[in-house]
Amino acid sequence: MADPVLRVVSLSHAYGRRSNVVHALTDVSFDLRRGAFVSVMGPSGSGKSTLLRCASGIDRPASGAVLLDGTDLTTVSEVELTELRRTRIGFVFQEYNLIPALTTEQNIALPRYLAGDRPSKDEVTTVLSWVSLGDLRARRPSELSGGQRQRAAIARALISEPDVVFADEPTGSLDSRSSDEVLRLLRWMADERGRSVVMVTHDPVAAAFSDRVLFLADGRLVDVLDRPTAGLAAERMARLELQGA
Numbered sequence: 001m002a003d004p005v006l007r008v009v010s011l012s013h014a015y016g017r018r019s020n021v022v023h024a025l026t027d028v029s030f031d032l033r034r035g036a037f038v039s040v041m042g043p044s045g046s047g048k049s050t051l052l053r054c055a056s057g058i059d060r061p062a063s064g065a066v067l068l069d070g071t072d073l074t075t076v077s078e079v080e081l082t083e084l085r086r087t088r089i090g091f092v093f094q095e096y097n098l099i100p101a102l103t104t105e106q107n108i109a110l111p112r113y114l115a116g117d118r119p120s121k122d123e124v125t126t127v128l129s130w131v132s133l134g135d136l137r138a139r140r141p142s143e144l145s146g147g148q149r150q151r152a153a154i155a156r157a158l159i160s161e162p163d164v165v166f167a168d169e170p171t172g173s174l175d176s177r178s179s180d181e182v183l184r185l186l187r188w189m190a191d192e193r194g195r196s197v198v199m200v201t202h203d204p205v206a207a208a209f210s211d212r213v214l215f216l217a218d219g220r221l222v223d224v225l226d227r228p229t230a231g232l233a234a235e236r237m238a239r240l241e242l243q244g245a
């Protein structure tokens with residue numbers, strides 16, 4: 001089998017110091033193969049966002065390694081890390097983070113401009129068609145629905161052809177129909193475009209779109225569920241919530 005595109009090795013992270021230190025993540029390891037879609041679930045405060053931030057190079061962990069195609073994000077220079085984040089990693093957040101003054105197509109093209117590149121009109125048109133926003137390319141974010149904004153954010157993550165897309169509660173602000181569209185798009189991205197996806201979610205229905213669910217509790221990886229259904233993911237979550245209560 002091909003080498004995993006992302007290897008998270010014994011990742012630990014803490015906030016604060018001495019008397020008020022919070023061990024947000026302790027010794028978490030997992031592999032992500034190309035085209036795999038993994039969800040991260042766990043009770044509030046269990047370390048999901050911290051894992052996403054450390055695994056994606058936004059934050060440097062206290063210890064452990066994050067190997068993106070063999071390059072350790074935890075030891076590269078700030079300049080290399082910025083370059084890797086721009087070219088190899090995509091981000092999708094709950095609150096979209098689109099620039100209000102830019103049109104949909106300008107927002108989507110922005111990461112390429114920031115990387116010193118300029119996507120062709122055809123490239124932008126292709127990505128817009130993937131997310132069914134071709135007709136809305138000239139609109140600004142305020143003129144889009146929540147689901148359309150999130151699809152624009154996904155297109156923006158895809159324009160750089162990243163190896164891994166990290167999504168933090170991407171459906172957290174959406175109704176069930178828009179959620180379904182966004183989740184299908186993430187699934188398609190993995191299956192048809194070979195992108196790997198790591199998605200933090202509270203929603204077992206969202207988790208059921210992924211290949212595998214990683215469950216965190218108190219900063220530790222405590223359970224793994226392959227080929228999840230919403231029912232099974234909800235059951236495991238309920239068990240964890242009970243254990244933590």
Ligand SMILES: Nc1ncnc2c1ncn2[C@@H]1O[C@H](COP(=O)(O)OP(=O)(O)OP(=O)(O)O)[C@@H](O)[C@H]1O
Nearest residue numbers: 015016022024042043044045046047048049050051
């Ligand atoms: N900047 C910070 N400073 C101090 N403690 C923090 C900081 N960020 C997170 N924490 C703490 O680290 C732990 C893990 O937080 P994290 O946000 O990763 O959890 P989470 O599972 O994403 O939570 P939620 O589901 O509520 O978003 C929590 O105890 C949290 O209070």
